[in-house]
Amino acid sequence: MAHLLRLLKAKERPLPTRGLGDKCGWETENVKGPRLEQDFCCEADGEASGSSTTLEAALNLRIVGSEDNELRILEDSQGIWANGNGATIWDSALLLADFLRHQPALGRLPGSGLRALELGAGLGLVGLTLAKLGAQVVATERALALPLLRRNVAENSLDDAVRVEELFWGSKHMPTWVYDSAPCDIVVGSDLIWPGNADCIVDLVETLSVVVGPATSCWLAYEPRASATDEALLASLRAAHFRVRRLQGQELPADAPEDLWILHLEAEPK
Numbered sequence: 234m235a236h237l238l239r240l241l242k243a244k245e246r247p248l249p250t251r252g253l254g255d256k257c258g259w260e261t262e263n264v265k266g267p268r269l270e271q272d273f274c275c276e277a278d279g280e281a282s283g284s285s286t287t288l289e290a291a292l293n294l295r296i297v298g299s300e301d302n303e304l305r306i307l308e309d310s311q312g313i314w315a316n317g318n319g320a321t322i323w324d325s326a327l328l329l330a331d332f333l334r335h336q337p338a339l340g341r342l343p344g345s346g347l348r349a350l351e352l353g354a355g356l357g358l359v360g361l362t363l364a365k366l367g368a369q370v371v372a373t374e375r376a377l378a379l380p381l382l383r384r385n386v387a388e389n390s391l392d393d394a395v396r397v398e399e400l401f402w403g404s405k406h407m408p409t410w411v412y413d414s415a416p417c418d419i420v421v422g423s424d425l426i427w428p429g430n431a432d433c434i435v436d437l438v439e440t441l442s443v444v445v446g447p448a449t450s451c452w453l454a455y456e457p458r459a460s461a462t463d464e465a466l467l468a469s470l471r472a473a474h475f476r477v478r479r480l481q482g483q484e485l486p487a488d489a490p491e492d493l494w495i496l497h498l499e500a501e502p503k
């Protein structure tokens with residue numbers, strides 16, 4: 234993973250795209266160039282469209298992680314699945330997954346009872362990493378991204394450890410299972426906000442306010458792209474009584490890129 238982080242560190246990330254490009258050291262097939270992001274966040278979508286042959290042909294298999302913690306991730310660099318949203322591995326997800334793998338408190342045996350929630354799971358890399366560490370995970374996404382997310386859970390034989398659920402951010406969309414399971418032990422998310430969906434900040438913060446309690450460990454990986462968006466997100470989190478701290482130095486994996494952040498959120502007691 235250190236080799237990959239050096240590649241991420243050296244990469245120039247143009248604004249505002251967030252496709253991964255062709256730089257990963259563990260790809261079994263080359264990933265094509267970055268796609269353009271599309272605005273989305275809160276409205277319901279249909280399932281992935283297209284013939285099964287076309288959908289399957291769009292998939293590339295990537296092997297991510299070390300030999301003792303290997304994950305098989307199917308991604309779609311062509312943008313056919315889910316209109317290209319949530320269908321490639323994002324740089325921030327790679328960083329967050331590596332960070333979690335090196336947290337001593339998370340290196341527990343299966344059956345430890347840790348309950349984790351991944352918001353905006355995309356392909357599920359971060360949630361699958363937590364499942365490998367022994368947590369029971371709920372990976373959430375919009376309806377359009379669920380088919381490929383489920384495929385990746387099955388690809389890694391983690392169906393018993395990872396449950397996939399549809400979740401739109403915001404209190405008006407919150408299903409009852411969220412309230413029934415909150416607060417969680419661990420809440421994670423990567424690249425949840427960018428300039429194209431900054432209008433979703435309020436909905437995201439409302440969701441975090443439900444699922445993150447004073448005892449919850451919450452980490453959000455974030456790629457700053459526009460100062461106005463960055464400031465709006467941080468201000469909204471603090472207004473919702475979260476203590477927000479950006480991890481620094483030795484808290485991060487070796488060779489972590491300086492232009493990718495990991496934010497630690499702590500909910501103030503109510």
